[in-house]
Amino acid sequence: MVPALALEDITVTFVSRDGGRYTAIKETTLQVAPGEFVSVVGPTGCGKSTLLNVAVGLLQPSAGRIRVFGESLAGLNRKAGYLFQTEALLPWRTALQNVTAGLEFRKTDASQALRQAESWLQRVGLGGFGARYPHQLSGGMRKRVALAQTLILDPEIILMDEPFSALDIQTRQLMENELLELWSANRKSVVFITHDLEEAISLSDRVVVLSAGPASRPIGEYQIDLPRPRDVAEIRLTPRFIELHGLIWRTMKSEVLKSYAQQQQQ
Amino acid sequence: MRSSSSNKTALRFWQVVLFIVLLAIWHVATSPTLLPPVYFDNPHKAAFFFGEPLKVLARTWEWFSSGTIYPHLWVTLLETVLAFVIGTVLGLGMGLWLALSPLASALLDPYIKALNAMPRVILAPIFAVWFGLDIASKVALGVTLVFFIVFFNVYQGVREVSYTVLANARILGASERQLLRHVYVPSAMSWVFASLHNSVGLAFVGAVVGEYLGSSRGVGYLILQAEGTFDINSVFAGIAVLTAFALLLDWAVSLAERRLLVWQPRGGETEKM
Numbered sequence: 351m352v353p354a355l356a357l358e359d360i361t362v363t364f365v366s367r368d369g370g371r372y373t374a375i376k377e378t379t380l381q382v383a384p385g386e387f388v389s390v391v392g393p394t395g396c397g398k399s400t401l402l403n404v405a406v407g408l409l410q411p412s413a414g415r416i417r418v419f420g421e422s423l424a425g426l427n428r429k430a431g432y433l434f435q436t437e438a439l440l441p442w443r444t445a446l447q448n449v450t451a452g453l454e455f456r457k458t459d460a461s462q463a464l465r466q467a468e469s470w471l472q473r474v475g476l477g478g479f480g481a482r483y484p485h486q487l488s489g490g491m492r493k494r495v496a497l498a499q500t501l502i503l504d505p506e507i508i509l510m511d512e513p514f515s516a517l518d519i520q521t522r523q524l525m526e527n528e529l530l531e532l533w534s535a536n537r538k539s540v541v542f543i544t545h546d547l548e549e550a551i552s553l554s555d556r557v558v559v560l561s562a563g564p565a566s567r568p569i570g571e572y573q574i575d576l577p578r579p580r581d582v583a584e585i586r587l588t589p590r591f592i593e594l595h596g597l598i599w600r601t602m603k604s605e606v607l608k609s610y611a612q613q614q615q616q
Numbered sequence: 617m618r619s620s621s622s623n624k625t626a627l628r629f630w631q632v633v634l635f636i637v638l639l640a641i642w643h644v645a646t647s648p649t650l651l652p653p654v655y656f657d658n659p660h661k662a663a664f665f666f667g668e669p670l671k672v673l674a675r676t677w678e679w680f681s682s683g684t685i686y687p688h689l690w691v692t693l694l695e696t697v698l699a700f701v702i703g704t705v706l707g708l709g710m711g712l713w714l715a716l717s718p719l720a721s722a723l724l725d726p727y728i729k730a731l732n733a734m735p736r737v738i739l740a741p742i743f744a745v746w747f748g749l750d751i752a753s754k755v756a757l758g759v760t761l762v763f764f765i766v767f768f769n770v771y772q773g774v775r776e777v778s779y780t781v782l783a784n785a786r787i788l789g790a791s792e793r794q795l796l797r798h799v800y801v802p803s804a805m806s807w808v809f810a811s812l813h814n815s816v817g818l819a820f821v822g823a824v825v826g827e828y829l830g831s832s833r834g835v836g837y838l839i840l841q842a843e844g845t846f847d848i849n850s851v852f853a854g855i856a857v858l859t860a861f862a863l864l865l866d867w868a869v870s871l872a873e874r875r876l877l878v879w880q881p882r883g884g885e886t887e888k889m
Contacts, residue, residue: 408783426786438784442802442879451798452788485881499788 352420353381354539355507360414362400374400376565385537389550392560393609398543402509406432431505433513439484445495446480452503470498490521507539526582552582559601562609570601643669667848675853691834695751695823699758707763711770736760740829749830758822762815773807774800812869820862
């Protein structure tokens with residue numbers, strides 16, 4: 351089967367103004383099958399976001415190639431939706447107008463776009479909040495709007511960059527369950543970036559562990575054979591989850607310590 | 617809620633009281649009969665230099681009741697609005713262009729800086745020669761004042777667009793044109809509105825200074841005429857009328873601002889249910 355997204359031998363080296371070089375990612379290969387939910391975990395500063403920026407076409411890799419359903423990627427990845435870690439909603443548009451934005455850019459009929467957006471707001475639990483501006487919504491609500499904004503375009507590949515990291519733990523688990531529910535209703539390929547191993551295991555079909563930066567690369571891959579549908583809060587208590595967590599953590603631990611030691615030096 | 621509104625009423629009351637007290641001091645100090653002359657040798661000299669508030673009020677009243685002020689006021693306001701609109705549109709266009717085109721920006725940078733540093737009021741005589749003594753020369757002066765304020769704010773506004781918001785709009789499928797319309801312009805507009813009070817004020821300054829330096833109509837012209845005949849009361853009346861209308865314009869701007877910037881958070885604002 352042709353993978354939905356294939357990163358082949360990707361290396362990303364940043365050059366700073368004073369001529370310094372920093373290799374964030376080195377010779378990384380990652381494939382995501384259609385409908386597969388893959389999480390990428392790693393210590394802070396290991397180039398997880400860089401990998402995602404390459405996959406969506408915001409960043410050109412120094413070496414390597416990206417294939418989207420078998421075709422080489424040039425420019426922005428039109429088959430991908432992207433959920434940002436930080437605020438990305440257009441602050442001058444209401445929640446509803448934010449959700450319609452993508453359809454509007456694609457010149458979809460306005461009344462049809464409006465109907466779809468309203469139904470998406472309902473689906474993410476914000477039925478009565480369409481007229482509010484982003485600053486009038488809570489952090490969790492803004493994430494829901496962002497989710498609806500991305501999913502309304504029905505992308506084949508969904509890239510998520512620690513989307514829930516700024517939320518409190520309860521809101522976060524609610525959002526994770528909602529994400530799983532939306533995803534299982536219409537299975538697309540997902541690349542989910544996080545530094546939270548529990549989040550990664552409870553959501554994914556497969557977890558990829560990146561080494562500490564600089565020159566990060568995948569150092570472990572684990573199939574998560576937990577049954578679906580899952581409840582992210584409950585599944586954490588099952589023996590298999592704990593077993594998998596222990597297994598992956600053994601790989602991750604040394605990398606986290608390395609990354610911590612590097613931060614101490616700086 | 618109640619206490620804040622009654623506080624506001626009390627504040628208004630004391631503001632009015634202060635105004636009346638200041639007028640009373642002015643009246644007592646300049647009246648030829650109320651106080652013996654302290655500084656001037658002649659009791660009428662204080663009134664000659666500083667005017668008399670009652671006569672200023674009478675003159676203002678006379679202007680409005682006889683209607684002689686209206687054509688002048690109309691001309692001044694027309695000049696202000698034209699200068700404001702033209703200056704804003706030019707500033708917006710240039711600001712967007714230079715902010716989005718690094719080459720043009722680098723090329724024109726020293727010229728923009730020089731033009732901004734120049735005391736532009738001095739251009740008034742040149743504009744009078746170029747555009748005549750009618751409203752065009754005043755509008756031109758106002759435009760040079762308004763343009764730079766709007767220009768720098770738009771430039772800043774475009775530069776400060778959040779990288780994430782921009783990237784998000786791109787990934788959602790926005791073309792370059794759509795980015796301009798849906799991201800850059802709205803972001804720049806919030807900065808333009810932040811500078812609106814300044815630019816309306818300067819449009820007004822451009823109009824009045826232009827009239828003062830050479831014209832046949834307008835409130836600035838009225839003040840110039842009164843000065844020529846040492847009619848200090850009319851000068852003060854002209855200033856009072858100008859001030860009142862400047863406040864009115866400022867209020868209109870606040871109103872427009874509140875309408876158009878609903879999406880911006882205000883300090884301490886609670887959620888509307």
